[in-house]
Amino acid sequence: MCIDCGCGPTDHHHHHHEPGHAQDHGHDHGHSHDQGRRTLRIEEDILAKNNRLAGNNRARFGAKGLFVLNLVSSPGSGKTSILERTLRDLAGNIAFAVLEGDQQTDQDAARIAATGVPVHQINTGAGCHLDAHMVGHGVEHFDLDATDILMIENVGNLVCPAAFDLGEDHKVAVLSVTEGEDKPIKYPNMFHAADLLLINKIDLLPYLDFDLEKCKAYARQVKPDIQILEVSCKSGEGMEKWYAWLAQGANRKKT
Amino acid sequence: MHELGITRSIVEIAEGHAREQGATRVLSLTVQIGALSGVIPEAVEFAFEACSQGTLLEGARLIIDAVPGRGRCRACGAESAMDRFTYACPHCDALALDTVQGEELRILELEVD
Numbered sequence: 001m002c003i004d005c006g007c008g009p010t011d012h013h014h015h016h017h018e019p020g021h022a023q024d025h026g027h028d029h030g031h032s033h034d035q036g037r038r039t040l041r042i043e044e045d046i047l048a049k050n051n052r053l054a055g056n057n058r059a060r061f062g063a064k065g066l067f068v069l070n071l072v073s074s075p076g077s078g079k080t081s082i083l084e085r086t087l088r089d090l091a092g093n094i095a096f097a098v099l100e101g102d103q104q105t106d107q108d109a110a111r112i113a114a115t116g117v118p119v120h121q122i123n124t125g126a127g128c129h130l131d132a133h134m135v136g137h138g139v140e141h142f143d144l145d146a147t148d149i150l151m152i153e154n155v156g157n158l159v160c161p162a163a164f165d166l167g168e169d170h171k172v173a174v175l176s177v178t179e180g181e182d183k184p185i186k187y188p189n190m191f192h193a194a195d196l197l198l199i200n201k202i203d204l205l206p207y208l209d210f211d212l213e214k215c216k217a218y219a220r221q222v223k224p225d226i227q228i229l230e231v232s233c234k235s236g237e238g239m240e241k242w243y244a245w246l247a248q249g250a251n252r253k254k255t
Numbered sequence: 256m257h258e259l260g261i262t263r264s265i266v267e268i269a270e271g272h273a274r275e276q277g278a279t280r281v282l283s284l285t286v287q288i289g290a291l292s293g294v295i296p297e298a299v300e301f302a303f304e305a306c307s308q309g310t311l312l313e314g315a316r317l318i319i320d321a322v323p324g325r326g327r328c329r330a331c332g333a334e335s336a337m338d339r340f341t342y343a344c345p346h347c348d349a350l351a352l353d354t355v356q357g358e359e360l361r362i363l364e365l366e367v368d
């Protein structure tokens with residue numbers, strides 16, 4: 001039985017019966033429901049459940065001094081490759097754990113596992129994004145006391161994951177230069193939700209018409225104070241700045 | 256595509272409130288969807304029929320209250336309409352606007368019987 005969300009180990013269909021909630025009718029419905037037509041004012045946030053579970057995750061991560069990132073991008077931008085290189089380059093300095101989100105397969109988890117870092121794969125099936133509930137259970141596979149940074153690689157999708165708080169410190173958007181510089185204004189919700197933008201595959205810039213400055217201007221148009229780093233996880237260019245950003249974030253959470 | 260999950264949540268929340276109040280069916284529900292919420296009202300309408308089947312909301316009228324976006328300029332402080340995240344302040348052309356309205360995603364009320 002999960003304390004946070006109330007779900008049983010096998011039953012993930014939620015029927016919440018929290019104490020003091022929804023059980024006002026202690027008697028056996030002997031009364032007639034003849035109150036008639038009426039209007040109930042509710043004013044409840046539709047994402048309230050996800051936000052509540054995300055809040056629980058955040059409190060749990062905060063208590064452990066964990067720095068948590070939610071990596072979002074379109075499919076094929078290089079999220080997993082960035083992770084692989086980061087985990088190898090920082091092995092011994094920072095203790096990572098990785099949650100991998102994909103609709104199907106554990107290919108990405110296998111790639112991460114090969115680096116020696118603890119990893120757990122979440123398959124969303126038909127689902128187009130990770131939610132706070134999946135993450136709450138996903139981290140049960142890790143020893144959070146022995147972890148500095150939790151990386152959550154979201155499902156490759158520039159639309160849906162923007163709406164779902166997982167309890168992370170930051171959303172990090174990855175955009176590769178093969179995708180075109182106008183992605184930030186085409187998918188503004190995602191780039192608006194991100195605090196850091198990694199522009200990846202910059203080793204390919206000489207072969208493409210990608211306008212780097214325009215891309216940055218577009219990103220700042222949807223998120224004025226977004227931080228931007230240019231990287232290539234293949235050549236290693238720019239990765240040091242990303243590592244410095246990670247180390248700084250992790251230190252901030254520890255103190 | 257996440258509208259399917261959003262719509263399921265709408266039905267789940269509304270049905271919970273309706274049962275709590277001893278209602279036997281929901282006649283209509285009003286849902287507020289902001290222009291900057293990332294949720295497409297048409298997609299919610301489309302998913303609603305399927306998601307409400309077999310619940311107290313089956314056959315209920317879904318009323319969507321579309322909330323337009325508004326932003327406040329960080330440079331000059333003026334407020335202006337903003338229905339996308341790409342915009343410039345119409346008063347001073349600055350690009351830094353903070354959202355003040357339009358990210359709503361809320362069930363307002365239910366009409367029950």
